[in-house]
Structure formats: structure tokens, C-alpha cells
Amino acid sequence: MSALETVAATGGPADGGAPPLLSVRDLVKTFPGRRTRGGRAGAPVRAVDGVGFDIAAGETLGLVGESGCGKSTTGRMVVRLLEPTSGSVTFDGRDISHLSARALRPVRRHVQMVFQDPFSSLNPRQTVARIISDPMLAQGSGAADARKRAAELMDLVGLIPEHLDRYPHEFSGGQAQRIGIARSLATRPRLIIADEPVSALDVSIQAQIVNLMETLQRELGLAYLFIAHDLSVVKRVCDRVAVMYLGRIVEIGHKAQVYGAPAHPYTRALLSAVPLPDPAAERARERIVLLGDPPSPAHPPAGCTFHPRCHKAREICRTEAPLLQITGPGQRQAACHFPEPAPAG
Numbered sequence: 001m002s003a004l005e006t007v008a009a010t011g012g013p014a015d016g017g018a019p020p021l022l023s024v025r026d027l028v029k030t031f032p033g034r035r036t037r038g039g040r041a042g043a044p045v046r047a048v049d050g051v052g053f054d055i056a057a058g059e060t061l062g063l064v065g066e067s068g069c070g071k072s073t074t075g076r077m078v079v080r081l082l083e084p085t086s087g088s089v090t091f092d093g094r095d096i097s098h099l100s101a102r103a104l105r106p107v108r109r110h111v112q113m114v115f116q117d118p119f120s121s122l123n124p125r126q127t128v129a130r131i132i133s134d135p136m137l138a139q140g141s142g143a144a145d146a147r148k149r150a151a152e153l154m155d156l157v158g159l160i161p162e163h164l165d166r167y168p169h170e171f172s173g174g175q176a177q178r179i180g181i182a183r184s185l186a187t188r189p190r191l192i193i194a195d196e197p198v199s200a201l202d203v204s205i206q207a208q209i210v211n212l213m214e215t216l217q218r219e220l221g222l223a224y225l226f227i228a229h230d231l232s233v234v235k236r237v238c239d240r241v242a243v244m245y246l247g248r249i250v251e252i253g254h255k256a257q258v259y260g261a262p263a264h265p266y267t268r269a270l271l272s273a274v275p276l277p278d279p280a281a282e283r284a285r286e287r288i289v290l291l292g293d294p295p296s297p298a299h300p301p302a303g304c305t306f307h308p309r310c311h312k313a314r315e316i317c318r319t320e321a322p323l324l325q326i327t328g329p330g331q332r333q334a335a336c337h338f339p340e341p342a343p344a345g
Helices: 001-010 071-080 101-108 128-136 141-155 162-163 171-185 203-219 232-237 257-258 264-273 277-283 317-320
Strands: 022-031 043-055 060-064 086-089 110-112 191-195 223-228 240-245 246-254
Touching: 001 203, 022 071, 043 071, 043 086, 043 171, 060 071, 060 232, 071 191, 071 223, 101 110, 110 171, 128 141, 128 171, 141 162, 141 171, 171 203, 203 223, 203 232, 203 240, 223 232, 232 257, 232 264, 240 257, 246 257, 246 264
Parallel strands: 060 223, 060 240, 110 191, 191 223
Antiparallel strands: 022 043, 022 086, 240 246
């Protein structure tokens, strides 16, 4: 397999260095369609359609896109909260896609998740001590050791260890998310799937949580799959960015390339919607407005799924699905028949 084919197949860099910590290949998730009033089964919903990417140890990959594009479903399949319809998830060289619950248990300590809503993800009937200790108890730790570790983690995420015996409703939203992060760190993981970890928080609290996650990454050597729709936050925390549309990755590359010179029309439209702090620059820049709504994943368009909303669409876009392939230097890839040219120099 050539270097180009390797990159196109994985959605990640094929630099010949150390093997990636996480490798996702051709991941697919299809949900059964809703039954009609007559009892007929509806068209199946292909929520994730052949997604692939790599994450290196200590790296942060951002996964962005509109609501309903399949990014959260992808994250949940990585941690096996959802079973893949097909494809593979390989962690540290081991395929975990179809492991039994018993075989998956020792792997789970290394792959944890932070959820979007801190309150709905914390059991309101359990104390913080129990919430943080549960992952350790499930992995065989003793109760005393688990509580000691929980106190250490409270301090690590900037909370008071003496509050271990409080309940989630006694904390603010930012504090509750810190508890969720502490729980994800309980088993000393190597990879954390962060699913919209700051979208439910106030802007000032968002900055605190982002700073905390960056600090923890430096100190503990964590890798993140950072799922978000806020492109400003993704630019701040991520090394590489993957853009999803209707269940597929349409562009992936280093954040400087994706933000500085996006190759896919959908990426350009997303970035044009991000407000600029300079009013003059905001007024002068090009604003790309997408027509219509995203198509239904139960009835995706033929060819390139973005073509009904794309100003560059041609006949080939309506009949042939473009492959994810290198466009320009740096192994940035885009799935477009007519990608934007890379800037000179």
C-alpha cells in the first residue's frame, strides 16, 4: 500500500514513526429506521459511514461538525458504549472492536470518557467519593485505596478533597465537570474521549476547563479525542482537526493547515461562521452561507453527500463519492473533487 493509500485509508498521518495509540478503520454505525404507522420498518440510518483516523500517544485530535453529523456516535463506538456495525477500533495494537465484556474490562482502564452534560453523567444519588471511586472498585481496587485516590484526584482537578462526601447537586456546572474529569482519570487512562466537554458551560468556565485539560495532558501524557462544534475551542486545544459531514470525514490535517487554508468547501463554510474579534476584519471577510439543511442520514444524496449545498458542485459530484486523499503539503487530506488549492510557499 502506498503512502497516499495509507493516509486515505486511515485519515491520519502515515509518517512511518511510532505506531499510533488509537487506530480507527472504516468505522460504520447503522441504526434501524423508525417503524411507520403501518408497521413497516423505516430506512436504516447510517450515522457513521466509513470513518478512519489515528491518534498518537499524547496527541489531541479534534472531531468537529454540525449536530447530527455522527461525531458523538464515533466517540461512543471508540469506548464501546455503542457496538460498531462494521470496521475496527485498535488500541495500543489490539483490536478491541468485538471483545467480550470480560475481555474488554482491562482495556477500559486505559480508555475513558468525559461527557457533555456534567450533571446527567453523574449519579445524583451517589456522593462524589463514590462517583470517582467506582471505576477503581470495578478494576479491583480496595475501598480505602480508592477513596485516597479520589481525594488526590479532587485536588488534582482543583476541587477541595474535603467535599468528597457531597452530592453532585451541591456543585456548580464547572465544578461538576471537574468531577467528571476526575472520574475519567481514576484508572490512570492513556486516552480520553471528551464529548463536547465545555459546551454546557459558561464561557469563563469553559476557559478554566480547557486550561485544566491542557495541564493534565502535559502532566500525565494523555491523548484526547476532543469532540466539539465550537471551532475556537478546538483551535486552542487540538493538534490536528478532523471535519465530519453526514457521517464521513471530509477533511483532516494539522490545525494550522485546516484553519489557515481549508481545502473542503464545507470546512470553509464552518470557519466563515466563526466570529472574529476584530470588527473591521469581521466586516471585510468573505462569509459563506450554506443553502438548505443537512440531508437525512436515512436518505443521503448520491455521490458527494455535500453536493446539494456546495457552490462548487459539478456533475461528477452528483454521481461519484470523492475519496479522502492528500491535497497539498503536510499530508492534509480532503474528500473533494475540486479542493481549494494549497497556498503558494
